[in-house]
Each structure stands twice: as structure tokens, then as C-alpha cells.
Amino acid sequence: MQRRQFLKLTSATVVASVAGTLVSRVSAATGAVSASLSQPTNAAAFAAARRYADLPFGKIAYVARGAGDAALFLHGAPLNGFQWRGAIDRLSAYRRCIAPDFMGLGYSQIPEPQSLAPSAQVAMLSALLDSLAIGKIDIVASDSGGAVAQLFLARYPERVRSMLLTDCDVEPDSPPPKVKPAIDMARAGTLADATAKWLTDKALARSTFGAAVYRDPSQFADETIEYYVTPLVSSPLRRTQYHAFHMALEPNPLAGIEAALKRSTVPVRIVWGASDDIFAQADAHYLDRTFPRSQGIRLVPGAKLFFPEEFPDLIAEEAKRLWRVT
Template identity: 70%
Template sequence: MKRRDFLQLAGAAVAACGAHAAEAPTEVERYRQARRFADLPFGRIAYVERGTGGAALFLHGAPLNGFQWRGALDRLSPYRRCIAPDFMGLGYSQIPERQSVAPAAQVAMLGALLDALHVDRADIVASDSGGAVAQLFLARYPGRVRTMLLTDCDTEPNSPPPMIKPVLDMANAGTLADDTAKWLTDKNLARSTFGAAVYHDPAILTDDVIAYYVSPMVSTPLRRKQYHDFHKALAPNPLAGIEATLRRSMVPVRMVWGSKDTIFPVADAAYLDRIFPRSLGVRQVPEGKLFFQEEFPDVIAEEALRLWRAS
């Protein structure tokens, strides 16, 4: 082959690779394409599923959705059938107007979702308000939980945490959705306020990530109301009286906690470590804030595998 022909072919190959890279779907697009819906008595529940084998159920925080767990799903799907639903009132789940979005209703929805997916038992991985739902799920369906990995989340003595009172006040006043919607037109506002409070590096909230989280919750008057209702249902304390039940649980539990979380301090992890009879202890993430799970998915994967192998 002549040198000129070789260079032309090489140039064409490089151009083709560049075009392919430019067309590669983004992280958000890949997750959106993987989204499915389960038609349940509660509504159309959005979820993403990856992997095969024993099931693992990933429960997100607010105002996020299952996308919070994308990194963990990538790493753990070779070991489990990973299922990440969107809670009612958040994310892309579509529910009727009169459907409750209170934590107890979320628990019932998850039970129905697992039934629809033919899952008898699951390992639960949870964050934030999803951790409260995880504890309630364990109390209601103790035989359906194989293990539980709890990251920064509510506990009975700290639910709802005092630092989210302004958010609950806005929900009760009907202004929370308007305030959140501002993030769609001012992404830097989202990063400098919400992002700075709950991420070590708010830059993880790229423009398309912010849009994926916020858009469904403020898309219609009904969705705005349900977003408010989700937060209003966090008070009074949905975990009141649950400690006695958790003290009797024989489910292996592990806590992974952000050391710099000011909403759920490490003392909350220590409390859970004391009350669960089969606690496997606490791991602190030195730079972690509330939603460190997105920034440090390797830690989640490492601790989940350790817990699953020890159980």
C-alpha cells in the first residue's frame, strides 16, 4: 500500500472513531433508555434493572430518583439483579392524584413491585429518606430482606432531621416546586446551593443530570403537588416506635456514612450499629456528604459485596 493511501485510510478511521465518540450516548441518555415501567395498583412505577441472579433493591433519596445509583448498578450488576425504582412523588413514576406518597405507602408499593418482578427476597441498599423506607420495609416484610446496606439516612431519633425543616416548610407552603424549578434555568444555582450542601464536589451535577432529576417533579401541577406531598409526609416522624422491631431483626446490616454529612451525622450510623443485633459495623467516607453514593460508587460496591459475601 502506498504511503498516501495508508494515510488516507488512517485519517478516515480516526474521523470515524471521532464521529462514533461524538454520538455515544451520555450517562443520562443511557439510563433513560434503560428505564422501564411496572403497572401496579399504585400507578406506573419507573425502574431500571440490570444483571441477573439474586435481587438487590436500591432506594434513592430526595429530591433524586433511581439515577442516584447508576454507578453502583454498573459495578454490582455482575453479582446481583439490581433494581432501582423511582419513589412515588419523585422521579419518573406516574401515579394517580389520590395515591398516597407517604413512607408506608412507598413500602407497600415496593412489595407490589417485587411481586410483579417475581422477587421473593432482596438485598436492600438505601440512602436518605430511602433509608427510612428501607427500615419500614424490613419491619413490615422481614422475610423479604436478605441484607441491608444503609447510607446516610433517617433514624428514629433523627427523622425528619432538623436541617430539612426549611424544605418541609416550603412544601407545606406550596413553594418548594417553584424553588426547585429555578434549578432548570440556573444550573449554577443548583450546584452552589443544593449541590454544595450534599456533595463533596457539586460539579457532579452536570446540566443534564440536574434536568434529569428536576424535570419530572415540576412538569405539571399534579407532579408539583405530589412532590410537595412527598415531603409533607416526612413529618411527623414515620419511624416513631420502630426501634423495638429493629432490635429483634436478624438481618445482617452494614452502615456506610459520609463523615462530612451535617444532615445525618455519623452519630446516626453509630445508633444503627448499636440497635441492629447483626450489625457488621460502620465505614466512614472521609469526604462524603449526604449523597456521596454518586461520587464514590466504588465504596458502595465494595461494601455491598463485603456484606453479601459475609451473609
């Protein structure tokens, strides 16, 4: 066989092999997503997947699914990592998805003296990532988790690959006025008792909290209410920490952060609920102006604060676009 013919045949074989590998990977990812969507993660499955990292901050609860580059999902209050179950179902074929529970919320077990302030949450997340041998991350964040995401970016810019922010605190609006009554109740020691009532009166949970933060509060299922509320009121210590988490939202934890955000080189996408009356649309425009590499704003008609839980397809679509995966 002549050398030229050999090279042509060899090149064709390599191309075919690479193409076959790519097709196999795409098929595997598509199959993994299809399987996840056919069996969406419920509360029992999420609880079964929960793991704990023993850190100096305490036993940090988290759920991890997928492989490869890591994505960190940061929840709002009074929720926990379960908020992101639908998004993780759709994105774990493309990323190693990590959904921790913040200290003072969810199922993380924190010793009494530990600070629960947003700055301490940032340090905890860094330690969690170190324990999991994760360097750089894509962040997906909501509500008070968005405040922690911004603080994490300011403190560890080299660890952030991209950031997807939904309705959340910004420096000029942190905490927003409609969150202050919850902070006042925490100071008065009544917030945990009020929240505990949702366990025995699910209709109350849907008509109050649910109506305020979900487009369709009827979908705020009993098992979801129980998964969110049960750990918050499970002991006197947990009730105290639930209050402490909220009290740490004042004074403004984002004060002075704007300069660091303006220096950021990280691509940021902003997806905002158009009917959220807790975090104003002006906050989304502030973020868009502040981040030099903002990828713009997507307003979601009819969506309220915790729309990522209701519209996981939308979150997955925006995350994949930001991550440049298909």
C-alpha cells in the same frame, strides 16, 4: 480398566469441569464489570433502560440490570433511581439490580389520590417485587430511602437478605432539623418553584443544593440536574406530589420502629459520610447499636449526604463484602 483407576479419572474430570465452570463465571463477571466501567451509564442510557410496572399504586418507573439474586436500590429526595447508576454498573454482574423511583419523585406516574407516605412506599415496593417475581432482596438505601428500607424490613423481615445503609433517617432523628425548611416550603407551596429554578440556572443548583450534599458540587452535571428536576416540576399534579412527598415526612414515619429493628436477624452494614451535616454521625452509631447483626460503620472522609453517587466504587466494595461475593 480397573474400577479404582476409573473412579480416579472420573473424579479428576469432574473437578476439572467444575473448576473450568467457576473460572468461566468469574471471567464473565469480571468482563461484565469491565465493560460497564468502560461505558458508564449516562442519563440518556438510564432513561432508555427505564421500564414501568402497572400496579394499583400507579405506573412505577424502574431500571433493572443483571440476573440472579435481586438487590433493591432506594434513592433519596429529590433524586430518583439514577442516583445508583454507578453502583449498578459495578454490581449488575453479581445481582439483579432494581432501582425504582419512589411515588412523588422521579418518573413514576401516580394518580392524584394515592398516598405518598413512607408506609405507602413500602407497600408499593412489595407490590413491585411481586410483579417482578422477586422474593428476597438485598437492600441498598440512602437518605429518605433509608427510612423506607427500615420500614420495609420491619414489615417484611422474611423478604430481606441484607441491608447496606448510607446517611439516612433514624427513629430519634426523622426528619432531621435541616430537612424541615424543605418541608415548610412544601407546605407553603413554594418548594417546586424553587427547585424549578435549577433547570434554568445550573450554577444555582450547584452552589445551593449541590454544595450541601456533594463533596464536589462541580461534578453535579447539567444532565444530572435535568434528569432529577424535570419530572418533579413537569405538571401541576407532579408539583403537588413533590410537595406531598415532603409533607409526608412529618410526623416522624419511624416512630416506634426500634423494637422491630432490634429483633432483626438481617446483616446490616452502615457507610456514612463523615462531612454530612444533615444526618449526624450519631445516627450511624444509633443504627450500629440497634441492629443485632450490624457489621459495623465505615466513615467516608469528606463525604456528604449523597456520596454514593460520587463514590460508586466504595458502595460496590461494601455491597460485595456484605453479599460475600468477589
